[in-house]
Amino acid sequence: MDADNKVKDSTTVDISVASSPSNLDEVPKLLSEIGEYIQRFGIDTDEIRKDAIFKCRQLFLALSTPREIMADHCWGQIGAMMAVGFGLDSGLWDLMAQNGDKPQRAPDLASSLGIEPKLLSRLLRHLSAMGLLNEVGEDEYQPTNYTKALSLPQIGNGYLGLTACTSAGCLKYHEFSRKRGWINPTNPEDTSLMDAYGTDKDLFSRVNELGYGKHLNDYLGGYNLGRRWWIHPDIYPVKERLINGADPSPDASFLVDIGGNVGHDLERFRAAFPDAPGKLILQDLPMMIGQVKNLDSSIVRMEYDFRDEQPVKGSRAYYIHSTLHNWSDDVCESLLKRVKEAMKPGYSRLLINEFVVPEMGAHWEITGLDMMMLALFSSEQRTRVAWYDLIERRAGLRIVQIWSAGAGVESVIECEVTNYEGEA
Numbered sequence: 001m002d003a004d005n006k007v008k009d010s011t012t013v014d015i016s017v018a019s020s021p022s023n024l025d026e027v028p029k030l031l032s033e034i035g036e037y038i039q040r041f042g043i044d045t046d047e048i049r050k051d052a053i054f055k056c057r058q059l060f061l062a063l064s065t066p067r068e069i070m071a072d073h074c075w076g077q078i079g080a081m082m083a084v085g086f087g088l089d090s091g092l093w094d095l096m097a098q099n100g101d102k103p104q105r106a107p108d109l110a111s112s113l114g115i116e117p118k119l120l121s122r123l124l125r126h127l128s129a130m131g132l133l134n135e136v137g138e139d140e141y142q143p144t145n146y147t148k149a150l151s152l153p154q155i156g157n158g159y160l161g162l163t164a165c166t167s168a169g170c171l172k173y174h175e176f177s178r179k180r181g182w183i184n185p186t187n188p189e190d191t192s193l194m195d196a197y198g199t200d201k202d203l204f205s206r207v208n209e210l211g212y213g214k215h216l217n218d219y220l221g222g223y224n225l226g227r228r229w230w231i232h233p234d235i236y237p238v239k240e241r242l243i244n245g246a247d248p249s250p251d252a253s254f255l256v257d258i259g260g261n262v263g264h265d266l267e268r269f270r271a272a273f274p275d276a277p278g279k280l281i282l283q284d285l286p287m288m289i290g291q292v293k294n295l296d297s298s299i300v301r302m303e304y305d306f307r308d309e310q311p312v313k314g315s316r317a318y319y320i321h322s323t324l325h326n327w328s329d330d331v332c333e334s335l336l337k338r339v340k341e342a343m344k345p346g347y348s349r350l351l352i353n354e355f356v357v358p359e360m361g362a363h364w365e366i367t368g369l370d371m372m373m374l375a376l377f378s379s380e381q382r383t384r385v386a387w388y389d390l391i392e393r394r395a396g397l398r399i400v401q402i403w404s405a406g407a408g409v410e411s412v413i414e415c416e417v418t419n420y421e422g423e424a
C-alpha cells in the first residue's frame, strides 16, 4: 500500500449525521417547485424540464442520509454501470429492443444469449432496483425508454468506449493529484488516465489500441442528440454570417472541421445546408481518418495534425468542436496560431464550438465534462475569461461575438484575424 494513503479513523463530526436525512427542511419547498414546473410542461421550453430534473435531484439528496448517498454512489451507480456494460457487450439490449415492449423473462433472454441464467437474473434485478428497467413479475422485465436507447450506438457505446476504458483515471485522480502536490494539471503528457493505467498513450490512442475506437466515435457522434446544435437559428445565423459573401467557386474551401473525428458534424452540416458553396473538409489524425466510413462523398477527408502548418488557406470558416477542451493553453495557443496564419483577413472566420463555463450556477453537464477533462487530459472547460485570455491575449485573434443558447448548450465563439503580419 502507498505509505501516503490516508486512512480515515477519527472525525470532528458526530456519527449521527451519517444517518439523518441531509436536508428535510428543504423538502416542502422543493416539492412545491417541482409541482409548478410540471404544470408548465409542454407550455414552456425544454428548460423547464431540465430545471425540474435538477430540483428532483436536490429532492433525492435532501431526503437521503449521507450513508444512503454513499451506498448509492459506491454500490448502486457503479453496479448499474457494470450491468449496463454487460448488457451492451452480451447483446442483451439489442435483443430486448428487438423483442419489443412486451414483458421478457430473464431465463429466456439468458438462453438466447448463452448467459448463465443466475448471472443475468442478478444483473437485471439490480437495474430494476435502480429504476432503469421495469420489473413486472418474478425474473420478468419490461424495457424502458432508457434500456431501449441502449441499443443505439450513440447512447450505448459511450459506456464502453469512454467509461469502461478510462474510469480508473477518474476514480484514482486523488492519487495522481497527491503525487503532484495538488496542483491544477496542464501537461497533456502527464494525465491521471496515464498514471492510473501506467501508459504514456493519450485517451484516443489508448481507446483505439484497446479496440474501442468505434465505440468512442459513436459516442462523440451522438452525445449532442436532442440538444440544440451550433447551426440552429437560435444560436448561429449560418446563412447571414457564412454563406452570404462566401466565394461561390466549387474549388474554394467553405468549412474546415479541425479534429472533426469521423465527420459526423460535417455530415449534419451538409444535410442542413446542401446548397452551401465550396468544399467541406474534414481534418483529423491519420488514425481517425482511416476509420471514416459511409461519409457523404462530397466531404473531403484530410489527414492533418493540428500542430503542423494548416494546409487549407483562406477558407470561409474553420470550425473546432469539443477539441480545444482536451488541451492545455500551450497546445491550444499553437493550434490557434496555425489557424490564424491560414485565415484571410476580412473573409475567414474561426468558429470554436465549446462550452463557456459561467462563473456561477454552471450546469452539471458542463462541470461533469470539466471533471473528465481534468482526469483524462489534464485540461479544462474554459470560462469566458479563460477563452478571452487564450484566444485574444495568447493567440492574437479577435473574438467577434460569443453566440450562446442557454444552460448546458455549447456556444459558438466567432473569431477573426485582424491585419495579420506574422506571429502576434
Ligand SMILES: C[S@@+](CC[C@H](N)C(=O)[O-])C[C@H]1O[C@@H](n2cnc3c(N)ncnc32)[C@H](O)[C@@H]1O
Binding pocket: 204, 220, 221, 258, 259, 260, 261, 262, 265, 283, 284, 285, 288, 304, 305, 306, 307, 320, 321, 322, 323, 326
Ligand atoms: C473530443 S474529439 C472531438 C471530435 C469532434 N470535433 C466532435 O465534436 O465530435 C477530439 C478530436 O481531436 C482529434 N485530435 C486529437 N489530436 C489531434 C491532432 N494532433 N491533430 C488533429 N486532430 C487531433 C481526435 O482524433 C478527435 O477526433
